[in-house]
Amino acid sequence: MNQRNNRPETGEIVPGLAPRRAALRLMDAVLRRGETLDNAAHAATQGLPQNDKALARALAGEAMRWMVDLDALIDSATQQILPEDAKPRSVLRLMLAGWLRLETPPHAVVATGLELLQGGPRRLAHGVFSALVKQGVTLPEIPTLPEAVAERWGEHGEAIAAGLAVPPPLDLSVKAGKDAPEGLSLMPGHVRLSRGDAVESLPGFADGDWWVQDLAASIPARLIGAGTGRVLDVCAAPGGKTMQLAAAGWDVTALDSSPKRIERMRANLARTGLSADLIAADALKYEPEDLFDAVLLDAPCTATGTCRRHPDVLHRIGSRQIAEMAELQEALLARAAGWLKPGGVLVYAVCSLEREEGEEQAVKVGLTPDPIRAEELPAGLAPTQQGWLRTDPGMLGEAGGLDGFFIARWRK
């Protein structure tokens, strides 16, 4: 325990306070500053031991996953209107997430939660929390989506919300001929494990026999298939799809504009013993010397399809971010199409549930569609009438679901 972080202003040491403080910083970074949970986690949890980092992340994640329902509970227990972004509301969200989702006993929730409100309305927070505990309130089975999100996702919203209720399982992509820990396999080279152990401690990690990759995220590179020619992975880091392409025999050029993420890709390739030419460049300016047999554009996007793992997207993505991404995706698609040899294949993918980033981009591409076939997909998924693939977290629910992706393929 980091005692300095746990020492409140009174000088008394409250066990478990440090991760709750970090969770509150995470809530603030996402809800007030629009940062991603992933990016905010580094600064917000710095100096904490691994298990406290995980607790801070789980508390903030669950508070965001269930935020509409937690807010309804809070509002039912006080006549005072707590502003959306006020600290007492965030503290209460975390207290309730700790009790209702992480099963922390109420007395322990109170001991740490109220410390977060030093100099603030502790009596109010205590009153609200105690009243809810006394009533024995529970959460619904399926999280309620924020209004704007429910509107965007329309008729699919309910099924997606059902897929959102619990954090997703852990999917691995396994190198051909290598073993992975035993689990459910939904496609060749795929293994699904329940979440639990640290990834690094699982057998085969250190030997580079597999890497973590959601089942849906593994489909774009599968749609390019095996090959011995040259493939360009346009927005490649941290390298999940680059590793698949390299393992499938391609001579891979992997480009990304983020030097930091390229370093992560370099480490991933080193661990798995796979190779690719790595290029740090902006794809909007990049000019390759030669054309490619295949191009994979896994474009930057709002990532709303990863809402199970990143429930922050439910609260920080709106029409402005979607429009910005759509503009970038259109420009990237136009450039990617120009880097193909005649006969070459282009696959476009985004982990977004927004039509503007998927279907509405695909119709603008001037190449010949190469429709995705059902037999190329895991059982239970089917291409759309246009030959595209649209997945969402409500699909394959019995098997543990999958991320939301839009994927399309063309030939030049």
Ligand SMILES: C[S@@+](CC[C@H](N)C(=O)[O-])C[C@H]1O[C@@H](n2cnc3c(N)ncnc32)[C@H](O)[C@@H]1O
């Ligand atoms: C969805 S992620 C890629 C995930 C990766 N394909 C994988 O499977 O591991 C999108 C990537 O696009 C990169 N990116 C964003 N804008 C870019 C640009 N203009 N040029 C090149 N890369 C860009 C980001 O740095 C990020 O790594």
